[in-house]
Amino acid sequence: MASTPIKKLSKGIQEVLIFKNEEDVSVSLAKLTAELSEKYTNDKGKFTVVLSGGTLIDSLRKLLEAPYKDSVNWAKWHVFWVDERVVPKNHPDSNYKLAYDGFLSKVPIPSGQVYAINDSLSAEGAADDYEACLKHLVNTGVLELSTTTGFPKFDLMLLGMGPDGHIASLFPGHPLLKEKHRWVTYITNSPKPPPVRITFTFPVINASANIALVVTGPGEAGAVAKALRPDHLPVEMVSLDGEFTWFLDKDAASKLPY
Template sequence: MAAYEPKKNSEIRIFESSDEMATDLAEYISQVSEISVKERGYFAIALSGGPLVSFLRKLCEAPYNKTLDWSKWYIFWSDERAVAKNHADSNYKSMKEGFLSKVPILSSHVYSINDNATVEDAATDYEFVIRQLVKVRTIGVSESTDCPKFDLILLGMGSDGHVASLFPKHQALELKDDWVTYITDSPQPPPERITFTLPVINSASNIAILATGVDKATAVHLAVSDCRDGPDTPAPLPARMVQPTNGKLVWFLDNAAASSLDMSDGAYQQHREY
């Protein structure tokens, strides 16, 4: 197995257990939140769906539930399924039940998509909302890309290497000017979704990608390896295309997801508690 090193402005953290990962993720989010509030007066965070919500559980406990300045938090979604908010597939529903309802975030600071609109209109509406908040600097703006500069975007990764609702070889990966787009042909149900585009994701100050399980190992390996792309190289995975413009990317992996990485040269370090 070849040796690999993390890309520029990226870090890989590997954990023995889900509890260790959740503990470290809470500390990481807490630090980013405190810095953002101190520097900008706000903390704009974009969440995603899937198992991510279970790893936010430590934020609902002491000391974070008492010490974080929750009044400065503004919640967004990097992607959402075009279903009703009370639908089992709704990212909003799972995040509200597992996280938002357990911390004192202002309901007026939670920006979910319009579930009564068509998926196309929902994407348009969501981008409009974000543009308005960029104008008043509740969300920052990237000087290099003119895209919104979220303080933190939390992403999961599928076994196919997709992030948000950006799937391999999908035309949505090519979009340059849109901030939010929609798809009607997701390879995983439900088919209709809205999603941040790559320019928006890559403009964030901080990006964290969580991946657990041996079914993610190959995708993790392909996403973080430093092998050069050539004419015979398969199309890069969406997760590999997450390359912050002026921010930092942190991978949170369990041992199973990291099992295809070569750690013999010390490029990757087992995470140690703060």
């Protein structure tokens, strides 16, 4: 199961891996995720993983195959969402449903360690509730706080990026980009439907120990090219002490000047 990037670049703290195709991205992403799972499980007895919606979930499919399906210590995983649409958990727009159907239902992560939003609340209520859940998990020792910023520090965030450069539900030009205090907030006018969502804020994203940003296909090539030049897309506001790796296929990298 080898998949070597056809190109490796670095931009500041960010490492950019470009693969021949989405299949190779998926193979390499599984390898990184399994390695980090082993590292954090060995070091701390748990692994805190944050998922996004979109095509990311399909790109995690290699974790459902040998050797990872049986070798990963799934019992130690704690799963969160970087953003979630405020819809019932069985709604086709739900990121929980997308992840459950495509990934979580196929691996033995204890259900009490999968932290979905409370879908009976308003957006504001659901954001408050999710933030309270994270604070409770800090008190019980599941989550740690960044010693530099005091925001919760997740072991791995698996993120996608939209064609406009958004990550999580943090969209270009939106006032939420400037949120400095909240851990989780809400948006009722998301330009990407559905409009009502909750989302982690940049201080939480930036406290991560590792971020894997997975972008495949030609739709985001313009945003990839822009983000990897000096410019101002939300995705560029990621700046962390940990590791930030872009996983691109050749299509997503097709507008890069290199």
